Amino acid sequence: MVTYIIRRVISSLPVLLGILFVTFALGRLIPGDPCRAILGEKATDVVCDEFIRRHGLDKPIPTQFVIYIGEILRGDLGTSLRYGKPVTELIVERLPTTLELSLAAMTFAVLVGIPLGIISAVRHNSSIDIGTMVLANVGVSMPVFWLGLMLAYIFALLLKGTPLQLPPSGRLSPGTIVPPFYEVWGMEIAAQGVFSSLVVFLSRLNILNALLTARWDVMADAIRHLLLPAAAVGTIPLAIIARMTRSSMLDVLGQEYIRTARAKGARFRAVVLKHALRNALLPLVTIIGLSLGSFLGGAVLTETIFGLSGVGRILYDAITARDYGVVQSFTVVIAIFFVILNLIVDVSYVYLDPRVRLD
Amino acid sequence: MTTHDMPQVSTGKVVSLDAETLSAKSVSLWKTTWRRFFKRKSALVGLVMLSILIFCAIFAEVIAPYDPLQVLIGVEPVKMRQAPCIHLLGCPQDQPQHLMGIDGNVRDQFSRIIYGSRLSLLVGFTTVSFAVVIGTVLGAVAGYLGGTVDNVIMRLMDVLLAFPSLLLAIAIVTILGPGLINALLAIGIVSIPAYARVVRSTVLTVREMEFIEASRSLGGGPFYILFSRLLPNSLTPLVVQATLGIATAILDAAALSFLGLGAIPPTPEWGTMLGAERNQVFTAPHLVFYPGLAIMFTVLAFNLIGDGLRDALDPRLAQSSK
Numbered sequence: 243m244v245t246y247i248i249r250r251v252i253s254s255l256p257v258l259l260g261i262l263f264v265t266f267a268l269g270r271l272i273p274g275d276p277c278r279a280i281l282g283e284k285a286t287d288v289v290c291d292e293f294i295r296r297h298g299l300d301k302p303i304p305t306q307f308v309i310y311i312g313e314i315l316r317g318d319l320g321t322s323l324r325y326g327k328p329v330t331e332l333i334v335e336r337l338p339t340t341l342e343l344s345l346a347a348m349t350f351a352v353l354v355g356i357p358l359g360i361i362s363a364v365r366h367n368s369s370i371d372i373g374t375m376v377l378a379n380v381g382v383s384m385p386v387f388w389l390g391l392m393l394a395y396i397f398a399l400l401l402k403g404t405p406l407q408l409p410p411s412g413r414l415s416p417g418t419i420v421p422p423f424y425e426v427w428g429m430e431i432a433a434q435g436v437f438s439s440l441v442v443f444l445s446r447l448n449i450l451n452a453l454l455t456a457r458w459d460v461m462a463d464a465i466r467h468l469l470l471p472a473a474a475v476g477t478i479p480l481a482i483i484a485r486m487t488r489s490s491m492l493d494v495l496g497q498e499y500i501r502t503a504r505a506k507g508a509r510f511r512a513v514v515l516k517h518a519l520r521n522a523l524l525p526l527v528t529i530i531g532l533s534l535g536s537f538l539g540g541a542v543l544t545e546t547i548f549g550l551s552g553v554g555r556i557l558y559d560a561i562t563a564r565d566y567g568v569v570q571s572f573t574v575v576i577a578i579f580f581v582i583l584n585l586i587v588d589v590s591y592v593y594l595d596p597r598v599r600l601d
Numbered sequence: 602m603t604t605h606d607m608p609q610v611s612t613g614k615v616v617s618l619d620a621e622t623l624s625a626k627s628v629s630l631w632k633t634t635w636r637r638f639f640k641r642k643s644a645l646v647g648l649v650m651l652s653i654l655i656f657c658a659i660f661a662e663v664i665a666p667y668d669p670l671q672v673l674i675g676v677e678p679v680k681m682r683q684a685p686c687i688h689l690l691g692c693p694q695d696q697p698q699h700l701m702g703i704d705g706n707v708r709d710q711f712s713r714i715i716y717g718s719r720l721s722l723l724v725g726f727t728t729v730s731f732a733v734v735i736g737t738v739l740g741a742v743a744g745y746l747g748g749t750v751d752n753v754i755m756r757l758m759d760v761l762l763a764f765p766s767l768l769l770a771i772a773i774v775t776i777l778g779p780g781l782i783n784a785l786l787a788i789g790i791v792s793i794p795a796y797a798r799v800v801r802s803t804v805l806t807v808r809e810m811e812f813i814e815a816s817r818s819l820g821g822g823p824f825y826i827l828f829s830r831l832l833p834n835s836l837t838p839l840v841v842q843a844t845l846g847i848a849t850a851i852l853d854a855a856a857l858s859f860l861g862l863g864a865i866p867p868t869p870e871w872g873t874m875l876g877a878e879r880n881q882v883f884t885a886p887h888l889v890f891y892p893g894l895a896i897m898f899t900v901l902a903f904n905l906i907g908d909g910l911r912d913a914l915d916p917r918l919a920q921s922s923k
Binding site for chain 2: 256257260261263264265268271375379380382383384385386387388389391392394395398399538539542543547557558561562564566569570572573576577580581584
């Protein structure tokens with residue numbers, strides 16, 4: 243197992259190097275003077291000379307590439323012009339919002355998608371099955387940004403005054419003050435350091451923070467704010483999960499051991515939930531893992547709609563402001579995250595499915 | 602097993618394996634495929650939807666009551682972002698009929714949606730053709746030559762696949778500069794790996810077969826073998842992949858336009874229309890609803906057809922009634 247993980251990590255190194263090369267090439271393909279493209283049109287010659295020297299832009303291309311890799315490895319992703327902060331700091335600050343949204347969307351997709359898939363498979367060709375599959379087809383064909391806007395319109399305007407009314411923007415109702423859990427617990431936090439950054443990071447996950455400080459009203463508020471964006475981001479994965487669960491369940495239910503289990507007298511419900519579901523869920527691990535990565539793409543489109551200032555929002559702002567440096571850094575970070583996620587999915591697959599041989 | 606699945610062997614005759622029989626067989630594969638395809642209701646629905654779209658795209662001038670770029674100020678008594686007026690649904694008869702309302706620049710939204718079908722289909726077909734051609738060449742070369750060439754090409758494809766596709770497209774367009782052509786190029790580049798993989802895998806399986814060896818011993822050169830012996834085997838998976846790829850391409854192009862990276866505003870492009878009016882969703886929901894509906898309709902059509910083709914072409918499903 244350990245050797246497999248090591249081998250898998252080593253085999254993904256060339257891909258990581260390739261990612262760095264692609265983003266490096268993208269950065270060098272910016273039309274015009276790289277300094278003014280990154281620092282803005284108003285940069286003076288003195289500033290530009292300094293910039294070029296610092297980033298080694300006057301050196302040969304291969305040397306530049308090595309310098310670039312060095313910068314990434316040191317965690318130096320450059321500085322955002324708009325925010326006047328290092329990009330890494332921005333990510334740490336904004337990631338909790340995106341993470342919370344992604345996890346909520348995932349929970350929604352799994353909690354609704356898997357049961358729908360199971361029911362469809364068990365009641366194969368019934369009206370429930372057909373309805374689910376129609377919905378799944380429609381679900382994967384919807385543009386995320388459109389669904390988000392429509393949900394906001396329906397739940398914030400059409401259903402205004404009913405109990406179903408939901409807030410269309412923000413993470414918490416205006417005026418809600420949430421003390422971070424470390425203050426409530428009387429923890430002493432250092433101004434810098436990995437541990438304190440982690441604690442601050444966790445405290446920015448609103449639901450977790452509310453849970454740790456036992457503020458149930460804040461938690462309910464946070465969840466209400468999350469429902470619409472999570473439904474928008476989660477719908478495509480939900481449709482995919484429902485379809486996969488259904489076809490995988492149909493496969494498994496047709497197998498001999500299911501018939502054996504039934505013949506031994508096991509109740510149908512028990513066979514479906516205990517014998518079939520476990521095996522049917524295996525292919526879903528891949529889907530769920532990979533859709534977590536694509537949520538980041540969906541976040542760019544949904545966060546702006548729902549007024550959430552997460553990672554996707556920064557990227558959107560960077561795109562509209564032509565803040566090339568930030569777009570480039572974000573692409574690197576997200577691609578690396580994607581590769582690591584792939585790695586985890588592969589490894590967990592081996593762990594979950596004893597039939598996968600580690601040759 | 603139904604009769605049409607059996608090889609068409611006429612009784613009492615010796616079947617000679619000449620060119621005619623072989624070609625007759627290949628026709629019957631497509632015939633069976635079509636028959637299976639038409640048996641699926643969802644695939645048929647998709648086909649009907651696509652026909653409607655193609656009809657709209659071809660006859661846009663006839664169907665659309667207005668020029669998509671015409672500003673109606675002073676032409677008709679309409680206001681900016683006016684709600685849809687449909688005579689059948691109780692809109693006064695003396696009012697000009699605007700099926701999907703008026704947009705933020707006082708243009709007829711219905712006409713713009715109809716003209717948008719041209720652009721959307723164009724986007725789907727051009728990006729996928731681009732990606733299929735390049736992907737096929739790369740995949741075929743990688744699979745046929747093998748070794749270092751294969752390794753280099755496929756690792757490059759792995760790198761492209763390592764990026765979430767929309768994000769890579771965004772990064773490429775940000776660098777190239779916004780515009781429809783650049784957006785198409787970006788989406789095309791992003792979707793190359795899928796086709797390269799499909800072609801490579803079929804070339805790899807077919808390469809070692811005896812009929813290839815026979816071709817080679819008859820003096821067939823590498824190009825001949827590649828294009829007339831190996832690639833036809835990739836056709837079926839490519840068709841399925843391309844149909845589903847069109848759906849993704851249209852969705853991604855709409856997303857890029859929504860972000861302001863695709864078609865430039867006066868162009869009647871659905872994603873652009875939606876992006877321009879996104880902040881009006883509470884005051885003029887029709888300006889957001891209809892373009893999105895049109896995108897969904899188009900993407901759904903290609904998804905249904907793609908799924909239908911995949912099932913029809915899948916030999917494992919040949920005998921089941923699924």
